[in-house]
Amino acid sequence: MSNPRAAFCERFGLDLPVIQAPMIGPKPALAPAVSAAGGLGSIACAALTPDGVRAEVERLRALTDRPYALNFFAHARAAPDPEREAGWKRRLAAYYAEFGLDPDSVAPGPERAPFDAAMAELVTALRPPVVSFHFGLPEEGLLARVREAGCRILGCATTVAEARWLAERGVDAVIAQGVEAGGHRGLFLSDDIGRQVGTMALVPQVVDAVDLPVIAAGGIADARGAAAAFALGAAAVQVGTAYLLCEEAGLSAAHRAALAESGDSDTALTTVFTGRPARGILNRAMRELGPISPDAPAFPRAAAALQPLRAAAEAQGSGAFTPLWSGQAAALARPCTAAELTRTLASGAERLR
Incomplete structure (x- = not known):
């Protein structure tokens, strides 16, 4: 029987099937630390200008030559x-x-700007290994430019219907975001939050629905959560809240205290x-x-x-x-370095399987 985690790591050039969720707020040191440890560090770009994105990528590349992801929003601008x-x-x-x-x-x-022609031009110039999108995908012309740049594309789904929609449009993997996840819901086909699905119910249904690697996200803060996601067929896990307590995140004292007490x-x-x-x-x-x-x-x-x-x-x-x-599993997170967390999530999950 094939190992979806090993296949995912080979396809994306990783040592470990662990992705640091893109988050607006943590310091730039977080993403390169995760990438250097063998996972996939992510840079949240929706609040950055093209020059800001370029600066963060240059900073990351100066610290590691390992793969990384740029994350963009794909929402429609509100009038x-x-x-x-x-x-x-x-x-x-x-x-x-x-x-x-x-x-x-x-x-x-x-500003929380959607992916546009200026960012597509930047992606063409930078050629990041991975580009991920939240709130759906940009229009096909912009998405084609990301493909032409040789980037692997990740899309976020909060329901099976959204996962199928993403698969039909040619993403390389689907992030199945359960309702437990911290930060913004990635929903885009419906705004009915009352029908959002939990991670452990969503992941196996998405695995069954699409012929693509599925990345579990939401409520995963330690090796037990990662092991559960892998047991349900996930090829990788995406973790956000637990990384906020890592020293590289540089979170504000108020936010750290709230996480510690949550x-x-x-x-x-x-x-x-x-x-x-x-x-x-x-x-x-x-x-x-x-x-x-x-x-x-x-x-x-x-x-x-x-x-x-x-x-x-x-x-x-x-x-x-x-x-x-914050996600619902903040109480499971512990202060540590980003490298320690990345390796513990992967190695601990394998021991528990």
Whole structure:
């Protein structure tokens, strides 16, 4: 019987079937440390300019010659909605008053740009070994340029239907993202979060549905979770939250403390920080504004008005208005180096099989 993990590693040039999830926030040292250890380090590019992406790739290449992934968003841009955005500011007015802030001084929020022609041009120039996409895939012309650059392509699915959709469009592997995962849901065929599927139910169904390597993501923070995913047919695991406690991640003190104190029921899906469902540790903003808010502007426009509140609270050492992204298995994570975690996930899982 063939070993899907060995086949995946051979195809992607890896020593270990472990992928560090792309996450906006951790320091640039994380991805090269994972790649150097034999896994696949990922650079989150949606919040970067092309020059920013190039700089991170150059930094990684200076530290390791091992494979890495660039991750991009593939969402459709939301049209400006001044009325809804004004209503969101009114919803936040009491918090502005509490911190002595002027709601009329809100600057444009952080951009979360979809993959476009400029990024396709950059991919053509950089030729990264792997490119992954969240929220579906870009239009075929842009996707063809990624293929022509010789990149392996990963797509994220949160349902079997999304996995089949990705397979029909020629991805090289499917990331099966269970509802336990931290950060943004990768859903794109439906926005019904009530029908999202858990990792251990999703992975074997995706394995049966597509003739491609399947990468398990969501709720995997130690070797036991990786072993369970491999037993269900996964060719690799993608891990995010556990890497946030690695020293290379350089996470804020408030976020690290929240992760260290988090239990199994301390996270929820929320739209208050960006306008799109994402899992994070419950804090004041989530409890009082949501967690799911019909007032939040469409992704990513909800973020702008929260930025001043986040900065003011963080200046006081509080994460009350910070998106504390985390999966449901944060309590299983332990502080260590990225290399230690990468190797332990793989070797420990093999011993448990």
